[in-house]
Amino acid sequence: MLATLLGAALLGGSRAASIALPAVDPDCRRQLATAGTLPAPACLRQAYAQPSTRWPAPQVDAGVAWQELGPLPGLVAPPDNPTTPAKVALGQRLFNDPQLSRSGQIACASCHERDLAFADGRRVSFGHDRQAGRRNAPSVAMSGHLQRLFWDGRAATLEDQALLPIADPKEMAFSADAAAARLRGDATYRRAFAAVFGNDRIETRQLAQAIAAFERSLAPPPSRLDRFISGRHDQLDDQQLQGLHLFRTRARCMNCHSGPALTDHGFHNLGLHFHGGRRQDLGRYEVTGDPAASGRFRTPSLRGVARSAPYMHNGAIARLDAVLLFYNVGGGKPRPRTGSGAHGPFPAPDPQLQPLQLTRDELQAIQAFLQTL
Secondary structure, eight states: OHHHHHHHHHTTOSSOOSSOOOOOOHHHHHHHHSTTOOOOHHHHHHHHTSOGGGSOOOOOOTTOOOOOOOOOOOOOOOTTSOOOHHHHHHHHHHHTOGGGSSSSOOOGGGTSBGGGTTBOSSSSOBOGGGOBOSSOOOOOTTGGGOSSBSTTOOBSSHHHHHHHHHHOTTTTOSOHHHHHHHHHTOHHHHHHHHHHHSSOOOOHHHHHHHHHHHHHTTOOOOOHHHHHHTTOGGGSOHHHHHHHHHHHTTTOGGGTSOTTTTSOSOEEOOSOSOTTSTTOOOBTHHHHOOGGGTTBEEOOOOTTGGGSOSBSTTOOBOSHHHHHHHHHTTSOOOOOOSSSOOOSOOOOOOTTOOOOOOOHHHHHHHHHHHTTO
C-alpha cells in the first residue's frame, strides 16, 4: 500500500488511493522523474495503468487551465432547441441539400464530407462560381463540443454558425431568407418542418435549429484512447503509449489540447498570419478589433485529426508528420515587414510555442498516438 500511495503522489494524484492499484516500481519512478528521457514501454505501462487522475503530471505553462484527457460527455442541447430524431433527420437533409445555395449546386456537405471526417481534404474550399476561400474547411464532427465556431470564433453557437455560410458571397452566396422561401415551395419540406416544429412556415430560425441539431449528432464514437482510459490497456501499443506520454510531457501539447474535447477552446498565433503579404489573415482580430488577438485562430479539437488533413486555418500543412515538425522547431517565426502597407497590428509571438528538440522516433510515436484519437 505504501508503494501505491507513493506512486500516486508521484503521478500527480490529488487524492489518496482508496483501492489497491498497480504499484509503480522504484526504477520506473526514477525513469519518470528523469528530465529529457523517454521511459521504457514497460515503465509507461505501469504508470498509465493507474486511473487517469494519477497519470504523470503534464508539462504545461504556468497559468494554463488544462483538463485531464477523458471520454466525451453527452451533449446537452440548448433549451430552445431540444434534439429529436426527426429534427436531426431534417437537419441532415438540409445539410446535404444544394437548394440552400444561390446556384443550387453547393450544399453544406460540399465542404464537410462524411467520408473525409466532415472536412473536404482541400487546402481551402471553393464555393459560388468556383471562388476559392482563404481558410480551410474544418471538420464539423466535434462542433457540438466547441465553445466558439469558425477559425476566428465569430459564432458563439451552432445555431449562429449554421446560417453564415449560406450568406457568405464566396461560399453559398445566398441568404437564409431566400433559402427558406425556396424550401417553402417544396411540399415534402413543408410536411417535414410541420412534423418537427408544429408549423410549415419554414422560418430561418427553424432552418438554423435543424442544421445545428444534425451537427450535434456528429460527435465521434469512443476512440482507442477512450477505451484505454476505461481500462482496456491493450488498445494502445508501445509506440502509441510512448506518444501519449510525450504528448502530455515534453511535446507540451497539453498547453492547448487537453480535456475530453482535446482543445482549450482558445485562440493562438502560430506564426501563419502572413502579416503584410498577399495572404494576410489576422484571424480573431478581424472579429474583435483587439490588438492582442491579432493572428490568433481557434484551437481545433484533435479528435479525428489523422483523418482531417490538410491542417491549420489556411490548410498550409498537408500532412500530420509535417505538423509535428512545424511544432518541433517552435512554429512560424515571421518578422514584421516595413513599408508593406499592411493593415492591423503585427501579431505578437505566442509564448507557448517553443522548440521541442524531439527526435524522429519521438515524433513518430506522437503521430502514432494521434492516429488513435
